[in-house]
Amino acid sequence: MNSKFLPLISGSLMTINFLMFWALPIFGMGQLWKLGFNKILISLYDLIDQNKIIRNFASQYIYTKPEHADYFTVSFLVTLQTVIMIPILFYTQLVYGYLPWWLIAIYYCLWVGFGGRTIGSAYTMAHKEGHNRNLYNPIIRPYIGNLFENYVGLFFGNIPWNFTTSHIFIHHRLDGGIGDTFYEWDLDRSSILDFMLYNHRVFLHMCGYSSLKFFHAHKDKVRANLLLTGIYTYCVVGITILALTRSIPFLFWIFIQPMLCMSYFLALMNIGFHGFIEFDENGTNIQCINSTTIINGTDDSFGEDDHMAHHYNTNVYYRDLPKLQESKIEEFKKYKASVFQKLSIVELSIFIVFGLWDKLADYYVDYSGKMTKDEIINLLKERAKRKETTYEEYEEYLSNPTLDIRKQFKEKTKINNSTK
Incomplete structure (x- = not known):
């Protein structure tokens, strides 16, 4: 089956x-x-x-x-x-x-x-x-x-x-x-x-x-x-x-x-x-892309909208998130980070699942100020469709998810996604 x-x-x-x-x-x-x-x-x-x-x-x-x-x-x-x-x-x-x-x-x-x-x-x-x-x-x-x-x-x-x-x-x-x-x-x-x-x-x-x-x-x-x-x-x-x-x-x-x-x-x-991923030349997942930030979200609950900070700056209190976001602008600009504004996490998720890239692009924050809407659409689409591994390979790993097997599997995916 x-x-x-x-x-x-x-x-x-x-x-x-x-x-x-x-x-x-x-x-x-x-x-x-x-x-x-x-x-x-x-x-x-x-x-x-x-x-x-x-x-x-x-x-x-x-x-x-x-x-x-x-x-x-x-x-x-x-x-x-x-x-x-x-x-x-x-x-x-x-x-x-x-x-x-x-x-x-x-x-x-x-x-x-x-x-x-x-x-x-x-x-x-x-x-x-x-x-x-x-x-x-x-x-x-x-x-x-x-x-x-x-x-x-x-x-x-x-x-x-x-x-x-x-x-x-x-x-x-x-x-x-x-x-x-x-x-x-x-x-x-x-x-x-x-x-x-x-x-x-x-x-x-x-x-x-x-x-x-x-x-x-x-x-x-x-x-x-x-x-x-x-x-x-x-x-x-x-x-x-x-x-x-x-x-x-x-x-x-x-x-x-x-x-x-x-x-x-x-x-x-x-x-x-x-929902978005991209790898560096070593095949490592880029943090400011694989976790999303929503600025001035319509349904934020004590900073839950900044999921990037939630993972990688966990100890920052929600009232201090604007300062943290401001300090990361150069990083956001360099990697074209997964940053959006003035929408809810539910809307963001629905736009991704249904492939409503034209709508989602309107909420994307382009810190470079140089991207066209079509470029933003293509960027978001590629990152949402990109995979780290296949479903079949991952399910095989899940059959016996030990620490050693996980490390081996992770190293294999890094090599496969490396551009070197």
């Missing part, structure tokens, strides 16, 4: 599922945001966020560093929505024996949030927690742990400890390269069919399978066991929900569907974050 057959079926089914149940809430909440709700909600948000009493409370009692009080308002609002909506769903199921379709629809819209703010914030905070084990004040840290990664995140499709383990020690250690459970450079990022393959690969990451395989192959028992604890936790919570509600539909709509949506969403976003 063709090695692509089952992944293609899996990715296609996930696409159908996304279009049937999530595309409308995401599109609808995005349009409501753009049609005027953004001004109202941003004003209300700022009213809370800039309150000195609230910020002082967060600085003193919630976070280790005062600047992290920036995260308090969004964390509070997402947590509040979750602790209100989840009991309402359980109450309705237990009292009436089912969930009406309109309640599920409302929940999905709120789960997404206006302009995708709820799902984006839940992901962002789990992400921040995974990167910073000392984010929270030591007094409360033992009690709340990684709140979004391990608790709230359960209802946003996240396996507990996923960021602390696989995101940090696989994705960041390898920077999207060979062995990464988010690897995509064996695929044409502008191919819809290849995106189906990528959906399947990211789902294996989301459920923990590919990360566990990586850790075991690298004899990293500590992270393997921690991630396995998270997988067990997710399963136990799912079984508990089923036992309480005695309803497979409830489990499917409220607990499983969010993972399917988040998996699809992350696959799409990662096409934008790492």
Whole structure:
């Protein structure tokens, strides 16, 4: 059987599922945001966020560093929505024996949030927690742990400890390269069919399978066991929900569907974050090309749009990113870096997957000021289609992804992509 057959079926089914149940809430909440709700909600948000009493409370009692009080308002609002909506769903199921379709629809819209703010914030905070084990004040840290990664995140499709383990020690250690459970450079990022393959690969990451395989192959028992604890936790919570509600539909709509949506969403976003590649004369991946930066993005969440800095200048706080970007202008100019402006990561990803180069070129930042639009289009197209290796070779490596085999495979690809 063709090695692509089952992944293609899996990715296609996930696409159908996304279009049937999530595309409308995401599109609808995005349009409501753009049609005027953004001004109202941003004003209300700022009213809370800039309150000195609230910020002082967060600085003193919630976070280790005062600047992290920036995260308090969004964390509070997402947590509040979750602790209100989840009991309402359980109450309705237990009292009436089912969930009406309109309640599920409302929940999905709120789960997404206006302009995708709820799902984006839940992901962002789990992400921040995974990167910073000392984010929270030591007094409360033992009690709340990684709140979004391990608790709230359960209802946003996240396996507990996923960021602390696989995101940090696989994705960041390898920077999207060979062995990464988010690897995509064996695929044409502008191919819809290849995106189906990528959906399947990211789902294996989301459920923990590919990360566990990586850790075991690298004899990293500590992270393997921690991630396995998270997988067990997710399963136990799912079984508990089923036992309480005695309803497979409830489990499917409220607990499983969010993972399917988040998996699809992350696959799409990662096409934008790492969709372009180019090699130097030694066959080494060029950093400012293989990770994307969006300047003045329309949906940025605490600096998540600068994915280049996120990988290669991880310790730079999001408020300091403009200075970092300014310091890199000569590098950006030299390599024609993957820098865009005034669009969202979702738009960037969609433009790549569907090959909308004419539209994407309008958002590209040409630091040389000398490129024509056709030159920009050709540059982006070539970089999105370029591969580091073939899908078949990479799948063969994944059958036994040990450290030694990964090093050999990486060296082989460097030689193949070298221009010397």
